[in-house]
Amino acid sequence: MNLALTARIGWRYWRSRKANAFASFITFFSVLGIVLGVASLIIVSSVMNGLENQLKTRILGSVPQVIVTPSEPTTDWDAFMQQFKGIEGVNAISPLVQTQAMLQSRNQLAGAQVYGIQPQSSQEFHLLQDKLLQGDVSLLQAGEYGVMLGLELARTLQVGVGDKVRLFSGSGVVYSPMGPVPSQRNFRVIGVFKMGSVVDKALAFVHYADGARLMRKPPSQLHSVRLFLDDPFAAEQVTQTIANSAPELVVQDWQQNYGHLFAAVKMEKRMMSLMLSLIVAVAAFNIVSALVMMVMDKSADIAILKTQGMTTTQVMQIFLVQGMLNALIGLVLGGAIGMLIAPNLNQILTGLGVSLLGPGVTLPVLISQTQIGGIVAGTLIISLLATLYPAIKAASIRPAETLRYE
Template sequence: MGRVCLPWRRRVGKGRRDRFVSFIAATSMTGIALGVAALIIVLSVMNGFQKDVRDRMLSVLPNIQLYIAGASPEESLPHWQQYADMAKKNPEVRGVAPFVSAQAMVVRGQTLRGVQVQGIDPALEGNVSQIPRQMVAGKLDDLKPGSFGVVLGGDLAAALGVKLGDTVLMLAPQGSVSPAGFAPRMRQFTVVGVFSSGNYEYDSSLAFIDTQDAAKMFRDSGSAGVRLRVADMQRAPQVAAELSRTLPPYVIASDWTRNNRTWFAAVQTEKRMMFLILALIVAVAAFNLLSSLVMAVKDKQSDIAILRTLGAGPREIARIFLVQGSLIGVAGTAAGVLFGALIAYNIETIVPFIEHLFGVHFLAPQVYFISELPSDPQISDIVAIGATSLVLSLLATLYPSWRASRLQPAQVLRHD
């Protein structure tokens, strides 16, 4: 009776082992797919975050700024048109406008805020920024020379508790020294407008006044010059370098990447680190693939030995497991790319649905500058992720394939 049941038991045990090996292979494929999808989604979100913040920055900030090193606003502002004409000779320059920039304190009642004050020409500001189109109350044209009006960011106005027609007290960092002590230079300004750029950092810390009022207010503490807009903001560093060669040596050309270098460098470093960290998920799935193939080789020793006795060479045996492992890697990578791309291209719809469903808000604008989760899938990233996954999967098949090709038929059949 035992002899009759023994083959049946062997078949049952072999069937269970086959199912277990198949389960491990399916797990490896799923792990590869999830790892690839996670990489695509995370990198797309980081690209979208960088693009969104950059675009919102450049809706307020100029592409390039020209200013005279060491000169006060009263000295450099009258000559801005001369430098603007020199800059417009470059075919990449599409818009020019004068500016005065300085730090100040704004006081309203018991509330005090530090602000970045920008003196602008309302008639020309639309040539270099989107501030005129971002006004939510009042008009930028209400900034008149000598009227000492001010346009505040929406969050700054809310923090100060002011609306159109209210007055605020602005204090310059420099002042005068008298027998009574140090007296800061101060001036009362009337709120004539409120803007909203969608970037909390600027909406909570920027104030715009007329250039002539700014020159009087910050005559010994600010800087002045020309703001430029170029045809392609990605070429701003090259255009700034070209302008530096044609302008006088005392005129400094500073582009937006230079002014925000620390932030963009941090984002790029974070993106690289996230790629390396999430690539470990794919690496773990590749190790699972390796273990499943090793188990398959162990389970199929007898079949391999029979194939060898029928004339199959080591290369043919190795090719079988190479193809098997490669198919798992290709299928997992393809599934991951499709799933990841589907999520990445629709994340701006999926995330609001999840937020509404669970009543949560993932991004606080005070922390992340933006309130919505952006996504910018890039083909180069998707190709790099897919290639990395395929390479790791191929590497995982090398050892099991080599192990299978080294099996000796006589030894295997002797112990079977």
């Protein structure tokens, strides 16, 4: 007796399962459940991956991923920035000043995060140029007091290119007999950008020197730097590396402002995967019922095989083959359906006339081969566990008792 023989017998039993119509009925719906569960897992996880990647690109691509502030402002810009160029994962560095500010137009008032940047930096230039709807990045020059606003922020303030807005900064407060007076200055709107995310309603860019003056800081000094990372999700490791090497520096990353948003997306993705995995689990364990019926139906055959020298392990292998065949069929069909639908999901929804996010808005889809590998492995493990009980029950059959009345 060898594995090839047990596999052959298991295959024959699997093909002959139609002798028991009810067992065939249960098996059919078990396989169908695995198909639907695996396909749903691939499609939903791909959409959730796309959403996470879209947020990563649109939000973390526009806001500072890591900000490093010296204990005291320095005039030796190059020496300070040079110490971060060798850190793994950091691909660019640029000067930065930041402040929370109120922006006042003729008719409206809105709060925003204002970043003072140097647009001649290639990273800063491409960041704004690629997302610009109106205006020109080259107009963002020191002393001109120009400001670039997010699209939703500009709509809230009801302003466009060429209009004036007054910025009030809480970072440059001075105290007078009348009480604290925030720093303020008129800026001219020189551009409107669209990042395609929530930052469009609360983000503004000015020149580094103008931002420093607004905060009543010397523009000749370096107050902080912005690090651009290859992978924004590696911000925590980069922050820890800097903190370990230079504990006197103040290091911040994007998680302090936007970590809750990505944590919510990650939790939602995990919960969706868990719920859909339960579909696969229920379908896989329905195979138990069909296999138990098969064991009862084939008990005499099993007893005869054992009298001819088949071992307990080999009997178990026969029914493991049967159960895993059902799982493999469901897995292959479900994987094929999922891989076919996921990349074409938006076209399919459009063809059906379904718009989940409104007219003109498509679902982001990103297929992860690693996740698909996890789905395949998880389905096979669950199916294997489901077949263990019937296989053990078949192996425990005693030939003498079973064949007594045959």
